[in-house]
Amino acid sequence: MKRPVVVPRQESLMYPIVKNPFVHNLQFTTLDIVRIVIMSVTIAPVRLVSLALLFGLAWLLAKISLACRTPEEKQKPLEGWRKFLMRPMIMVGRAGIFCSSFHNVKIKGQPSTAKEAPLLIVAPHSSFFDSLVLFYCSEFPSVVSKKEISSLFLVGTLIEYTQPVLVKREDPNSRTNTIKEIHRRAHSGGKWPQIIIFPEGTCTNRSCLINFKSGAFYPGSPVQPICIRYPNQFDTVTWTWEGPGAFALLWYTLCQFHTKCEIEFLPVYTPSEEEKKDAALFAANVRATMAEALAIPVTDHSYDDCRLMQKAAKLKLPKAAGLVEFMKLNKKLGLNFDAASELLDRFYAIAKNSDGKITYEEFANYLRLPKSDALEEVFSLYDRDGSGTIDFREYAIGLSLVSSPENTEETIQFAFQLFDEGNKGYITKPELGQILHNAFNMDGLDSDALFDEVDVNQDGKICFDEFSQHAMKKPEYAKLFKTYQDAKTNGHQKQE
Structure with missing residues (x-):
């Protein structure tokens, strides 16, 4: 017998028509396997060594640029010869991108300056390769990073070179302080570098845009949305919660003859007065603009x-x-x-x-x-x-x-009174069994087991507190009690 639909389904709470954005199934053809095997013993090792050397050179440039800074200089943007070293740093970064098999990154649109848009919003975030966006902006932008990462050997120096906004996990006011620092830099009139932010907060498979976090939008400053695409038939870049690991993806990418990437700089988005007052609205509207440019849906995944x-x-x-x-x-x-x-x-x-x-x-x-x-x-x-x-x-x-x-107190009280014959203030095992048999056709063994489960102190009686505590743990009973109550009420009305 087909079960009736008792209540109308709310469309707002039905499933989206998009696939799981947090899974990436990499399907290998025979040709893919052959290519990876051959490249693994020829080109890929050379590329990996080249990346290591370029990484070391980038670290050296960053170390020189950050050397001998006074405490006062650390609180200010890089200037003079320190800032001049950004140009060779960008060249090294692009060389690393080339060595990773991204031979020709396609750029659309025009990168903005820090004065035009102090914040850069990048989506969809789907890979550690997304960091290549840093090397195609008008200037080398700052990143938002966990403080622990900035303390790591080698990587920490490179992170520090971007003049990051650091998030301190141990600080209970970390989120507030991070937003304040982003606000301070955003309203510096272009003195600080642009801050690049991936507002989704986690990697997806680019099938949709998930919820944007509001942190980047609290300052109410103009932002430049940046869309990133990887239009490759064999997708070795997508790094999600379900799928190949980071090193496997890196190696598969090094084993490709050529990996495509497109970066599109959309026009600067200037918030309205309403959006300046409502960061969530600002974030949602920027997401909608980017989704339209990418021709993909938005969802409320996060x-x-x-x-x-x-x-x-x-x-x-x-x-x-x-x-x-x-x-x-x-x-x-x-x-x-x-x-x-x-x-x-x-x-x-x-x-x-x-x-x-x-x-x-x-x-x-x-x-x-x-x-x-x-x-x-x-x-x-x-x-x-x-x-x-x-x-x-x-x-x-x-x-x-x-x-x-x-599962209200009224429903629980009604149910207790239903079982409690004579208003004694407790329910006995036979009373519970009789009502459960009459109402739900439960047999004696099942009702006895349920009685023992509810009778916490094992005194052979269920008091209201015990009954109420069990009802709160299993609110699924509430609708059944209510259904039985309504049936009894309707039955009495028909008799009258």
Whole structure:
């Protein structure tokens, strides 16, 4: 029997029509394998050695440029001969790009100056190769970097040379201080270099633009959007949460005859007064402009989806189980990351199969209830796409829109009074078994097991506190209680 759709599905909370943006499946043809094998023993090693030498030369230039600076100079932009060394640094960087198989980076549009647009917004962010954008701007831009990275040998010197905005993880005010520093530089009248920012905050497969973080948009300064494309048939550059590792991708790229890259500098985007007051609106509008130029959709996926994917993997669920378009759930349901993480734990406790979905049978077993019309109706409220299973996203929506709103003190009190014959203030095992049998056709063994689970102090009675605590842990019961309450109310009205 086909289950009825009890409530209309909200389009705003349905799945997007884009594929998972955090997975990259690299498909090798026989020709690809042959090319990689041959290049691995011929050209690739030469390219790797050349990159190492160029990296060392870049480090030396950076070391010379930063040498003997006073504390006061460290608080100011590089000037004089120190700044002059940026030109050979850019030349070394472009040579490194050439050695990486990017023989002809195609440039569209005109790079802006720091005075025209103090902030550069780059998307989609899909690879460590995206850093090549730095060498094609009007001047060598600054980056936003974690303080720990700036302390690393060799790499730290190169990061320091960009005059970075450092993020200090140990500082509870790190986010605020970072925004303040970006604001200070953005409003310096072009004295500081442009700051280059990847607002997505994580790598995707370029199938869409995920949520832009608002940090770069709080200053309300003009920004220049920069679109980056890799139009290659064999994609060896995309580095995502699921797919080949960084070194493997680097080696595969070194083994290509030629790797294409296009960088498009869009016109400077000057925010309106409304956008200056609303960083989220500013970010969304810039993202929309870039998505239009790239001809790809936007989604409400974010870095928090990646965190949920990692947790799903730790719980032995498919990584994609945590892919929920988190920002959409956050905006529509007010669901924060900690709450979503807790829900994932509860979801795992129900979903025992390996594909990361809850079946009707698992739903019934979790609630210790037999299959019934009432339970099937509640299951259909969670199963928003009518697939016959509930994924994590549907479970989170179901708890927020179906169960939790019904799990009120009034509903819990009604349910307790329903079981408590004579208003004694507690429920006995026979009372619980009788109502569960009448309401949900539960047999005695299952009702006894449920009684023992709720009876925390094992005194043979369930008090209201015990009943309430269990109901709060499993709000899925609430809708069933409400359904039974409505049925009884309607029955009484018909009798009258």
